[in-house]
Structure formats: C-alpha cells, structure tokens
Amino acid sequence: MQLWNTAERYGLVSKLLHWGIAALFFVQFVIGDLMDDDDPSQLGLHTSLGILLALLVLIRIPVSKLQTQPAYPPHMGPWECRLADLMKMALNLGLLLVAAFGYLAITTKGEAPLFFGVAMPVLIGENDMLHEFFKEGHELLAWLLLMLVGVHVAAALKHHFIDGDDVLRRMH
Numbered sequence: 001m002q003l004w005n006t007a008e009r010y011g012l013v014s015k016l017l018h019w020g021i022a023a024l025f026f027v028q029f030v031i032g033d034l035m036d037d038d039d040p041s042q043l044g045l046h047t048s049l050g051i052l053l054a055l056l057v058l059i060r061i062p063v064s065k066l067q068t069q070p071a072y073p074p075h076m077g078p079w080e081c082r083l084a085d086l087m088k089m090a091l092n093l094g095l096l097l098v099a100a101f102g103y104l105a106i107t108t109k110g111e112a113p114l115f116f117g118v119a120m121p122v123l124i125g126e127n128d129m130l131h132e133f134f135k136e137g138h139e140l141l142a143w144l145l146l147m148l149v150g151v152h153v154a155a156a157l158k159h160h161f162i163d164g165d166d167v168l169r170r171m172h
C-alpha cells in the first residue's frame with residue numbers, strides 16, 4: 001500500500017489520519033454526552049482526547065494540502081466538486097472550533113486544561129460570562145458538527161451505493 005495519495009487513491013497517511021480522527025470524534029461525542037463534568041478524571045480524559053484530536057487535525061491540514069488529492073469522479077459537476085471541497089474544509093474547521101471552545105470553557109472556569117496530566121497554558125482567565133458562552137458554544141457547535149458529519153457520511157454512501165463510483169473505496 002502506498003504511503004502518499006495518488007490521483008486515484010488516498011495513501012496510508014491520509015487514511016490513518018482520516019479514520020483515527022473520525023473514531024476519536026465519535027468517542028469524544030459519547031464521552032462528552034455521558035460524562036460527569038464535575039469528575040476531574042472524566043473531564044481530564046475528554047480534554048486530553050480533545051487536544052489530541054485538534055493536534056491531529058492541525059497535522060492533517062498541511063499534510064493534505066501538500067499532497068495530490070484524488071480526482072473527483074467525472075460525473076461530478078464543478079459546483080459539486082466545490083461543495084465537496086467546502087465540506088472537507090468545514091469538517092476540519094469545525095473540529096478545531098469545537099476543541100477551542102472546549103479548551104476556553106475550562107480556562108475561563110479558572111483552571112488549566114490537562115493534556116494527559118500536563119497543564120496547558122491558560123489563554124483567557126476566569127470569567128463567568130465567557131465561561132457560559134464557551135461552554136454553551138462548545139455543546140452547540142459539537143451538535144452542529146455531528147449534523148455536518150451526518151451529511152458527509154450520507155454523501156459517501158450515496159457515492160458508493162447510488163453513483164457506484166470509487167469515492168468511498170479509495171478512502172479504505
């Protein structure tokens with residue numbers, strides 16, 4: 001299996017990043033929904049995985065930009081290709097935004113976010129009003145991102161089962 005993308009397929013690096021980030025996203029959603037916010041070990045796990053997820057996205061963006069992108073199938077019109085590009089950008093930005101809001105929700109509570117036990121910088125200090133804003137925003141953005149992921153998955157399945165092209169297969 002080739003390491004880097006070609007005009008036909010995604011390479012191993014893109015696949016590992018894509019499926020690693022996707023798995024972490026779903027795990028984070030479940031933990032975030034079920035956890036007790038007042039339990040430091042549960043919040044610590046959610047924070048650590050969230051920071052890891054953001055770091056992986058920050059690695060994916062340049063790694064993706066520096067590589068060839070597999071070409072879209074010929075049946076896709078220019079506006080569909082544009083929309084697909086916009087969707088990928090929105091998913092990456094959405095992940096970063098959710099993570100940033102979560103991070104700031106912790107610092108505005110007056111705490112340092114812990115990355116697997118290591119204290120991270122407090123960028124904006126204690127502020128009750130901002131804490132409410134970032135906490136509510138984190139939750140709202142996470143749900144919006146989940147809806148966007150739903151559209152993304154539906155599009156991948158449409159390509160596979162209705163259009164019969166290789167868009168889903170080349171990410172496997």
Ligand code: HEM
Nearest residue numbers: 014018022025064070088091092095149153156167168171
């Ligand atoms: C079961 C879940 C998922 C499926 C079936 C799926 C499917 C796919 C497929 C087929 C592609 C390639 C599209 C193309 O060739 O143009 C792709 C790319 C992409 N997906 Fe997903 N995806 C899933 C989950 C996610 C999640 C949870 C995220 C982020 C929140 C995500 C973000 C992206 C991004 C950013 C790309 C572009 C990757 C790159 O340029 O290296 N996907 N996905």
